[in-house]
Amino acid sequence: MSVIEHTSHDAGHGSGAPPNRRNILMRPGFVRAAWCFALFFLVGLYLVAGIRWLAGWDPVYDWNIIVLVGGLTLAPIGFLLGLGSFDYWLYWISGRPTIPDDHANHGAHTWKDYFKVNTDHKVIGVQYLVTTFIFFTLGGLMAMLFRAELAQPGMQFMDNQTYNGLVSMHAALMIFVFIIPAFAGLANFAVPLMLGAPDMAFPRLNALSFWFLPIAGTMFLCSFLAPGGAFATGWTSYAPLASEQPIGQIFFNMGVQWAGASSILTALNFLVTIITMRAPGMTFWRMPLLVWANFTTSLLVVIATPFIAGSQFFVMFDRIMHTSFFVPADGGYVLGYQHIFWFYSHPAVYIMILPGFGIISEIISVMSRKPIFGYRLMAMSLLGILVLGFSVWAHHMFVAGMADWLRVPMMISTLLIAVPTGVKVFSWLATLWEGRIKLNTPMLFSLGFISMFVIGGLSGIYLASVPITIHASDTYFIVAHIHYVLFGGSVLTVFAGIYYWFPKMTGRMYNERLGKLHFWLTFISFNLTFFPMHWVGLVGMPRRVADYSDRFADLNLFVTISSFALGASVVVFFYNMIVSWARGPIAESNPWRAMTLEWQVSSPPPIFNFDEIPQVVGGPYEYGVPGARHAILTGGGTPAAKEAHA
Amino acid sequence: MSAHAEALHGGDHHGPPPANQSSRIAPTILGMFLFIGTEAMLFGSFFAAYFFVRVVNPDAPSTWPPAPNEFPQFVAGINTAILVTSSFTMHWALQSIKRNNRRGLQAGLLLTILMGTAFLLTQFIEYAHIGFNTSDGAFASVFFGLTGLHGAHVLVGLLLLTFAANRAFRGHYSPEHHHGVELPGIYWHFVDVMWIVVYVTVYLI
């Protein structure tokens, strides 16, 4: 692990963390976090009021600014401070001696450790997954709420503003605090193990990145309590509407910043870990595809995410400091918001799918007992998607009124992205071809993913074409496309990955029959919910509307009922996860007989992953190749010390 | 669930095995450069806004800044000189510690902090006397946005340098281990580079 410097006068074990003898108000934890939160809010309040009073600005108590500075910036910092996520750095800053290798906050020994600032990537991975699934549930419940409103034409039990709020919140939760961090969580768990590393490059930063996430999600949800209601401008939150909405809007603006910061810091961690901490013999061309996928995704995050940060800053500046970034009367350029926003948000969709591609590659190879077809080209196609992904953002703006000449080049580059994506789909199919296929739950989700993602991709090809988008833009056809690639794509891969790594993460096996039941319920209800949307969109139903023409009524009722079935299917998943973790059968270290390094250690892995760093002598997918080995493990005497054979 | 793990590996006082170094670059240095890449992209989004306001907007002003406003190019030029000099003192500080010259390290860090603070103060005074504020149109928004974002980064850099100086005066750092100075040093050079870009594109061109 990285050591900044050694100090010669270390004061014994554990001096990097405050001793736990202190009372509950001063120990790092939720109690201290609570009063630090309140204190920092008050600091923000009086800071803003004080500056405004001194400068003679009216009103002194401007609640927009006070909420922004006090509530949404300083108070969460106070929370993090109280929780203890800055403790080690504060010791370092104060110049006191620190022990870089203090492991007091590493590893989970009881369930309480999962609620603390823990530096173990395996713990952080589980923390991410549980937190993101809480937001998934809330976002899903919101979807079911507004689907209930949409069951019949007319307004039954909510007004337009509430409806818009629910739709916006659903998307914001799902995108920023479910999908992106769920992949980060799975990768957090698996990548260091796959690399043969004892942890991530910056474990404390890793812990901090996780704790940004509940802050971001709670911030989004708190906007329901703001006067004027939740932010209701869609997750895209276009200017100038966003600058003029009630105060709930800034909860979105800032929540995105916290989620974005979490994402960026995690991505930095992944990049440094993958570049500098691979096991001996693991060249880039011997890394598992999950690692390649996270490498590419992390590059996307690091390059693109600052743009959405910028876009939200401008909206907040326009509101709070009365700047004119997007006020045309004063020289602003309204479309600029969309360009800057989509420059991130298009790569964001690749951020939301590339890790899923990595997961699927792992599962399909293992469950077909075959090497991945065209492994190097699979890695190159990830890089191809990375590069091309930055060139297509304006396909979200075909009807926004931008310069005409930009439309055709964007159309061409969008169509081009289908090529590396197609390489991957055909590769998976070729991997399956003549393999010895094991149709267990992870494999079912992987196969479901391929078919659903191809459907979503096909609707994407249609939408790449400008004339079709002119017709289909802002209709339910787009909603169908989005959900086929995001649910049928990303979410199915998240489920696949959770089932695949469940034995490794928990040391217990999930219930296979319940897993298969979950798959089929999900797959069927998902298709029944979203397939009709293609049709209903093309014949004219707009999106983001609470009321609609009577001729769409039957299909909408059908979709609503199906969506409730989809919601119910998640219950099967939660039941399986909870009960299996509590009392499922003990899992062996390598139930799938996979070759990648995480399966060569016990389930769950030892606290520092490996007793001795493995040595890599071959590729990770050499199933069926006689004599091929991925790695040699010589860890003295642990149960898992053996060579990873085909 | 975790009792299982403990049964297998009770007593983990041995710590992790040292990770293999699969690249010549130190992890923290790589992390800082990547972080700088991210911050550069954040500046990129602000430059994009500037580009939209000044070039793309069909109602873009014909002069920059639009009449009758003016940018204080001379004062900002002095500021540029101050910041560039501070990069030299920063480099000197690092060269010093590499040769075990502790006085040089401390002096270099102090000078850099001093000049950085002078830069910020000059910027505050410039803001007070510039004759327009944030609500005076898009050009002002872009001006304050870019210079303000940069100023915030200078502030962060000064904090990092202060922490490093604190430790330098307490006797930390050696010719072999000085990442705690090198990382703020790299960040400070980034701040300097960014200022040159901001100065040229906003004030000069």
Place this chain on the structure above:
Amino acid sequence: MSGVYRGVVVQNPFKSEDAAFRFVLGTIVYFALIVVASLIATWLAFIVFLVLTGAALAMLRGRKEPQPPREHVERVAVEDTWRVLVIANETLQGHDLRNEIVRMADRVAEDVLVVCPALNSMVRTWTSDEDGAREAAAARLQAALEALEGAGLRVRGEIGDGDPLQALEDALRSFSADAIIISTHPAGSSNWLERGVVEAARSRFDVPVTHVVGDSTTNDLPADPGHAQPA
């Protein structure tokens, strides 16, 4: 991120504060020149911008990857056993190679590991199409092992990575060799010699490397060309 000894894909120039400081100086020069040019004429500024940007990119590209650090191979001395690692492909069945191994093993117990890299064409390497290469290597290896056993040696064999230096490194992780023999075609017709495999092996590992020049003729040829060059 670059290959072991092949051409560099991308080189990261930013590895230290020195590099960052040089970048500051470069930036000052870059923008100063552009600003001065813009004061003369806008088109000149544009040309200066293009030229300088091109120069900067060219400087980023032109760096040579320094050699990886020397690796120490732990000697596992088991009494008198002399462990020899042989890397060869098409020259596996050559007379000279067999003579060299026999010479090395003279009067001591030997433990010879023969590694045959599964050499592959560029296209097939990039499309990960290894089956043909592995089969060809396996066939050659089998024949060579039979011949060497026939000469009374204690040998075993493995198929290695398509890159001979990588195959060497992989084998050394589980076989602590006391000596390495690399067998290649003669200079002029040897791909490996052109890419500097032997020199790279000598500088990478602290195990004596013997280079045997042979050809792919069978055992039946008389001991004619080719000279064994000791390390």
